[in-house]
Amino acid sequence: MKHFTNVHDLGDLKIALKEAFEVKKDRFAFRHLGHNRTLMMIFFNSSLRTRLSTQKAAMNLGMNVIVLDINQGAWKLETERGVIMDGDKPEHLLEAVPVMGCYCDIIGVRAFAQFENKQDDYEEKILNQFIQYSGRPVFSMEAATRHPLQSFADLITIEEYKKTERPKVVMTWAPHPRALPQAVPNSFAEWMNKTDYEFVITHPKGYELDPAFTGKARIEYDQRKAFEGADFIYAKNWSAYEEPNYGKVISTDRSWTVDTEKMKLTNQAYFLHCLPVRRNMIVTDDVIESSCSLVIPEAANREISAQVVLKRMLESL
Ligand code: AN0
Numbered sequence: 001m002k003h004f005t006n007v008h009d010l011g012d013l014k015i016a017l018k019e020a021f022e023v024k025k026d027r028f029a030f031r032h033l034g035h036n037r038t039l040m041m042i043f044f045n046s047s048l049r050t051r052l053s054t055q056k057a058a059m060n061l062g063m064n065v066i067v068l069d070i071n072q073g074a075w076k077l078e079t080e081r082g083v084i085m086d087g088d089k090p091e092h093l094l095e096a097v098p099v100m101g102c103y104c105d106i107i108g109v110r111a112f113a114q115f116e117n118k119q120d121d122y123e124e125k126i127l128n129q130f131i132q133y134s135g136r137p138v139f140s141m142e143a144a145t146r147h148p149l150q151s152f153a154d155l156i157t158i159e160e161y162k163k164t165e166r167p168k169v170v171m172t173w174a175p176h177p178r179a180l181p182q183a184v185p186n187s188f189a190e191w192m193n194k195t196d197y198e199f200v201i202t203h204p205k206g207y208e209l210d211p212a213f214t215g216k217a218r219i220e221y222d223q224r225k226a227f228e229g230a231d232f233i234y235a236k237n238w239s240a241y242e243e244p245n246y247g248k249v250i251s252t253d254r255s256w257t258v259d260t261e262k263m264k265l266t267n268q269a270y271f272l273h274c275l276p277v278r279r280n281m282i283v284t285d286d287v288i289e290s291s292c293s294l295v296i297p298e299a300a301n302r303e304i305s306a307q308v309v310l311k312r313m314l315e316s317l
């Protein structure tokens with residue numbers, strides 16, 4: 001695998017899952033692959049899980065790791081070509097990216113949607129500049145439209161805990177005070193569409209996602225109805241996708257918070273969230289602390305999803 005930016009790069013999910021469970025059984029079995037290889041992780045945005053789990057995965061594979069936070073100690077980067085650089089950005093991405101490529105074998109990039117221009121976000125302008133100009137294989141650590149390492153870990157978790165062959169998985173919008181990207185829900189939907197699960201998305205009117213991602217999911221505007229008989233509740237906030245509200249918070253309606261009473265409508269569903277989560281906005285303390293909450297095993301599986309991706313990239317160097 002050369003680049004990893006979405007579910008299609010991974011090919012057959014059954015094979016990828018088998019590989020994930022192999023890695024999980026013995027995470028040090030492939031240490032030889034990373035010998036004298038360097039991973040560079042570039043963060044344009046904050047991270048706890050992605051940073052730690054990806055570094056751990058790389059170390060399991062015997063790699064060296066360099067981490068750079070663009071906003072802490074690096075030069076501020078201009079990303080537009082043709083700009084007269086007389087402002088506060090001393091360096092251009094078009095020099096910085098090939099320079100980064102000189103010092104490593106594989107590059108991971110985190111670059112969220114900027115909500116300035118929908119087209120730039122949905123064309124993955126920053127991630128694609130890394131692919132085009134770094135001269136290295138590149139993987140997404142959450143880009144403008146997708147978070148594939150998260151969705152892969154979500155899938156692994158569902159496979160580990162599901163009680164029926166075709167579980168009912170419900171992705172629900174939940175309130176949040178700030179505008180968040182659509183990357184996590186887009187990506188989760190894209191991955192769920194590659195399984196044979198029953199997949200339902202519920203959100204208030206106005207929070208419709210790009211149909212290119214939601215695909216064959218059933219959209220249900222009544223959250224309670226959506227929860228009926230669910231085996232997994234996947235909560236996430238996202239900002240509006242449709243114009244003229246792209247990237248905006250149009251509701252913080254706390255009647256959408258996932259609570260114990262709503263969880264009672266489900267088939268004793270497990271609760272999933274990618275984290276970080278705002279308690280009592282997205283989900284109540286009671287639900288996230290209950291035995292149905294899988295948020296910690298889900299985060300633990302980020303090490304496994306990252307390791308499968310890095311392993312495949314190392315194998316293709
Ligand atoms: C980010 C998001 O919603 O995309 C990262 C989640 C993994 N969340 C926040 O910025 C709080």
Ligand code: CP
Pocket residue numbers: 046047048049050051142150274275276
């Ligand atoms: N879930 C996730 O990607 O978390 P971080 O933003 O902390 O990396």
